[in-house]
Amino acid sequence: MILFRLTLKSLANRKATVLMTLAMLVMSNVLLLTVDRLRLDTRASFANTVSGTDLIIGARTGSLNLLLYSVFHLGNATNNISWQSYQELIAQKEIDWAIPISLGDSHRGYRVVGTDTTMFTHYRYGKKQNLAFADGEAFDGVFDVVLGAEVAKSLGYKVGDEIVVAHGVGKTSFTEHGDKPFTVTGILKATGTPIDKSLFVSLEAITAIHVDWINGVKLPGVKISAEQALTMDLQPDSITAAMIGLKSRMQIFTFQRLVNNYRAEPLTAIIPGTALAGLWQLIGLAENALIAVSVIVAITALLGMTTVILTSLNERQREMAVLRAIGLSSSKVAALLVMESGFYGVVSVIAGYLLHALSILALAPIVQEQFGINLSLSVPSLALSLTLGGFLLATFLLGLIPGIAAYKRSLADGLIIRR
Amino acid sequence: MKKLSLTAAIALTLCTAAQAETERQHGAHEHGAAKLLIAQEGEHVEVILETPAYNVIGFEHMPSTDEQLEVAHHARHELSEEGLKLVQLSKSAKCELEAVEIESEIMDYVRAHFHDEEHGHEHEEHGDHEAHADHEDHDDHDHDHEGSVHSEIHVHWAFHCDNVAKLKDVDVKLFEAFPNFADIDVEYLVGDSSGMAEANPKQTKVKF
Structure with missing residues (x-):
């Protein structure tokens, strides 16, 4: 628990960087969620129109x-x-x-x-x-x-x-x-x-x-x-x-x-249902391309986040050294960074969903009027939930990269910054 | 010789012209491809296979050699007896084959051939062409038979499923029994879902 508080305190100390990193991750999540929602709602809107016709x-x-x-x-x-x-x-x-x-x-x-x-x-x-x-x-x-x-x-x-x-x-x-x-x-x-x-x-x-x-x-x-x-x-x-x-x-x-x-x-x-299935087969290619793009954006964001944490290590050399000096073990220092990375993940998924929900609510009337598609708010599909789960897991795992780096350094580095 | 073929050509033209002045519509005919239609209502599930004869027997004319007759006879036996094996509906739906009906001139010919030979050994089926023509509802249907040449085979399987709620997918095993099938468009109207999916030898299962 103390580690978690330390993480938060440390993050609070670097507000600007943290916010920008979060923004990047949040946007990638919003993209994933919204693309999938659009895809499902478009299908549902089309299917609804002909549901009673043989x-x-x-x-x-x-x-x-x-x-x-x-x-x-x-x-x-x-x-x-x-x-x-x-x-x-x-x-x-x-x-x-x-x-x-x-x-x-x-x-x-x-x-x-x-x-x-x-x-x-x-x-x-x-x-x-x-x-x-x-x-x-x-x-x-x-x-x-x-x-x-x-x-x-x-x-x-x-x-x-x-x-x-x-x-x-x-x-x-x-x-x-x-x-x-x-x-x-x-x-x-x-x-x-x-x-x-x-x-x-x-x-x-x-x-x-x-x-x-x-x-x-x-x-x-x-x-x-x-x-x-x-x-x-x-x-x-x-x-x-x-x-x-x-x-x-x-x-x-x-x-x-x-x-x-x-x-x-x-x-x-x-048969409307069959013809629609044919349409989706055709559009499926484009849909997959969209999903692929949003997944790549998510991966880019994850890599960006890792870079930010790695870069911050240099600035935080003294912070780490102080933590070591007051008795925090090297592995705890590593855990601190994994936690920081995971924090980005959890917050960005939650904030991403909220922002996604807000934009759906705001855009729904316009999309309905222009394209006749009913945007709806609902829980992400199973495939998307798995993707988001994977995203979360990735943030923790990627945290290991700066974590291990800090672990190695904290053994060697002292309080004095050597040049 | 040349004269003969010319006469034949003219005769043929006249013949078709006489058959139907306006009928110059042709359905698509693609070897390897076929349609499998599945409709469910209550506990009844009807499965219809529409395919060029090539996919089933490898040729598209009346069987002329003993070998071709044998192939067609075997295919006909498979289609009429092994419906449950060829089109595997979800096991837990507990489906049973109730009736089979085969619409095909080649198959009718084969049936008649072996029927005579075996003195009625082959049991009578519900899909008899003559019997079928009797209870035709639409006169167009009859035209359709002539129109679709001799090369199409239509098979109707009627299943009865005790547990329709569990009917979630179909495993198309036609590919195993008849290797000429390359891809089958499966159209389904089951429960609340209707749609279409393609089955091929690698992906034989279709979810409803």
Whole structure:
């Protein structure tokens, strides 16, 4: 115990060096913890979004592609699937529910999703939760819109407001469907998924706002008012993708095969979990590189710490000599240095975790808004705990280097500094 | 000779054209690679193997020599009888093989061949092609058979596991029985987890 107090006293005497060394070690720990947290939370956020969906059906494309554009609104659809194929497929007896998705329009940078009310009754995310309304209710009429939590919050909309949908998906679009405004009928509760950043309208609405458009361009001179549009046949020709729930899980693979071999139209069906696993396999390389970098940073910090303690030995020659003179054995002097090194380790791990926690708390809202990833605070994963344990052990072991050096010197050195 | 092959080529073209005007879709076909699909619901676990015939028997046509027949016969026996050994589900899950179904024209041919020879010595299986076609639900399924040529083998194993909660992994022993397998994509829907992992002769175990 006396040794420990001595260590603290000695450290207190060299505050500036100690703080800088600690800062270096703490930062390396923060990096390790945060990289791992980001990795796990990104995976969890993606998995949560599709946790309740058995299959996603879209045009023939790569499975990752389909997953990313249909659910995560990353990238754009290669092709649409015809309404007829969709109807034929969802008429199969294996189907429990189906949610059509039609993309292509936006509102001030947020995607507008054409769908039907099954979205609000059957879409499930996270731990099999359904969507819930914070205010209002599902769309009913053609020109009704339901907003995701994030959209309503950042644009300050409330139920009853009128909004205009823009053509295309850019942040600033000059071609707006201004003649056909929408009324907000409901606002969803936050889900932590891309749902929050979307606006939902009926499939008929998507058709309606495009009735006087051909090939993406508004027809000059042709003006069809919202009232006129309502009287037209608004059944869509095609949709972008569909999320499907089957009655039994055992049918998923068979139904997937049926869709993939669908002869009338080239289609792709993917199992979200499997497609995600493929994504992680791909991203795993980059993740490993990040982890490798943070481990190397930790090693560099450890080496830096050892250097600092070794260098300090010269300055502390007199301190050591005094300790020896008042009766501290050589091995105790060595233990003193191992303890100092270990002290750096313990304090930096604890402070690292605290700083990591603070930065997660501070960054979580921003990351959620920008990237849709829910950062969470939790205990480090097993692999990371082992890494941190290894880090701690390393600080004690590395303490042996200056420890042994001091042990050898303290036998020979006297009170007088020889030059 | 030249004339003959030309005629044959034309005949072939006409034949395919007649079969299906629009069907020019082809599934991927990669030797060595295969898919193993595992789905669990309640105490039932279904395992589906989708593979090019090459991986199992080393050739992709109707067996023509006695040797090829023998190889195919042996492979068929392995697939239909040794499901538990080829696909080892976690021991503590206590799984038992309930039914096997083999979809393959080559295997059907082999079965028929030995069936005749041995006067029904070989026992009847649930995976009979004719019987299967009868209870087809989707007409597309039938097309699928023609579409996937003769070279694909699909095996369905139905397991019953008493202790499903302990079903945590699968050890793919297909590599040992059939050395032509190089890598198998294992897709699984078990418990709360769904995903995909690759198994190969060095890494045969896949955790769910």
